[in-house]
Amino acid sequence: MAADEKHSCYEGVYASSFEFYLEKSGEHKAMLQHVQKILPGEYQRIGAGKSSLDVLGVGSGGGEMDAHMLSLLQSSFPAIPITADIVEGSSPLIDKFKALVAKTSSLQKIQFTWHIMHSEEYEKQVKAKGDVKKFDFIHMIQMIYYVDNLAETIKFYHSLLKSNGRLMIIIEAGNSGWDILWKTYNKDLCTCEVKEYRASTEVLSCLKSLGLKYEEHSIPNSFDITECFDPNSVTGERLVSFMTGRDHFHEFFTPELRASMLELLRTKCSTLKDGKVFFDSTLSCIMVHA
Template identity: 40%
Template sequence: MAHQFKCLAENDSRYRQAFQLFLDRSSEHQCMQDFIHGILPDILASIGEGKSTLNVMGVGSGAGEMDLEMLSQLCLKHPGVKVDNEVVEPSIDMLYNYKMLVSKTPNLEHINFTWNKMTSSEFEKHWREKNITKKMDFIHMIQMLYYVADPDATVSFFRSLLNKNGKLLIILVSGESGWGKLWRTYRAQLCFSDMSQCVTTQDLKSFLDAKGIKYKNYVLPSQMDITECFTEGDERGELLLDFLTEVLDFSKMAPPALKAGVLDLLRQPDCSTEVDGKVMFNNNLEVIVLDS
């Protein structure tokens, strides 16, 4: 039945609605900020030693909130250094929001922003065709490997752009999270196009281990309130189900058996816990850090 589904990401308006509701119902941004302020500075300490300019790239940067948080930590760790920041983001609305955020944020005079309205694959093609030799000191890819045709090849390409002491930072849902359980169970039904790769850190680590590539990883505990998913016809619950499955109008389009199976799985201890009458989904993230 998967061929009848449309990917949520293909409907930009509903995707942004669902994503905003996800942020409202989850601790995702908070756990990322805790990582950025608590652990990231030590990771950034070793990059760009002795350089007057650091080359940074954000792939799938969205509206830029996390980018600017990381750039702030980078500048604190390397005071006085100029930053050349490449932004890769396919959504014109997200790029506009990012630019607006930059215009309202003080003390960015020493950061040069280059805007690339492209998908990561379009950017890779552009980079190769132009035969660009520029190397990066820090590349980050936050929650974007779900939307590429070949996650392993994408990671390999961007890792190849790193300077000698460069770092590639990747954030994905943990293979041990509720997402991991959901996708392992229903991968065939839900992961049906290049726009909805059900990839977790378990998949990425398997690839890296097979290649003998060393990495460091950090688990970021996070939860999401999905209580509304279990009220038939609840508009917010249906939006959250769309986000969880990456399927547009999942509640309406899914065969009854698939919908019942997904809802049953979401309540199981491997996916969620019940706290004070609320169903709290395990939204744990994991950070993978690679050297050049």
């Protein structure tokens, strides 16, 4: 999971361990493979007949995913000017994103506007203005866990879409390993930044209640968590600490709770293959129509 940052325990884990997690899980690679298949067709529909294109990234982090998606959009419409508004609460991550733009020649042609604030702050700021900027493509990748009100957040960002625009939400899939772990131990894990764990199930239910049209695409992914079951493994400790949103898994939880969580991880959240334990980290990509 990524972060629309307000900083508490989960954010500390994010700051120190997220890149390590990405390396081990292959999550960004799985997402990139998916968006490279689906976005060219979506971009053609979104951009048809338009003389400019405006993109909004919410909780964009260090910009790794944004850079690929914006480059893909630019290659689809090389002669059309593109703007990108970025909403991200972490100044260090915005700095990382700016450094990425500075060394990527294609991105330097895009006009960026940086909003160093959380999603709710951006929403309040926009609502306070009379002249609201609308967007052709809005993406919220791995950040919907951190908003206070799911329905109001989706309604707000959907209201910012131009005609034929798309809102893309990427989130952990319902009944994935993440979903099973965090909902089983909701009272133990949802005590810091994530107050209410959400997966695609909750987002789809919300979209249906709002009467919005959408398509859902599965992004299969799994990764090896075998070392999480070795108490002497530094890699295993870092990984299971990130997965439970704590800096030190073995120090934070009681022996009984640790054993229970590890048993769930092994038996309900994962599959066994060649003596190794592979965690199901399947994602859901939801394309919401304007």
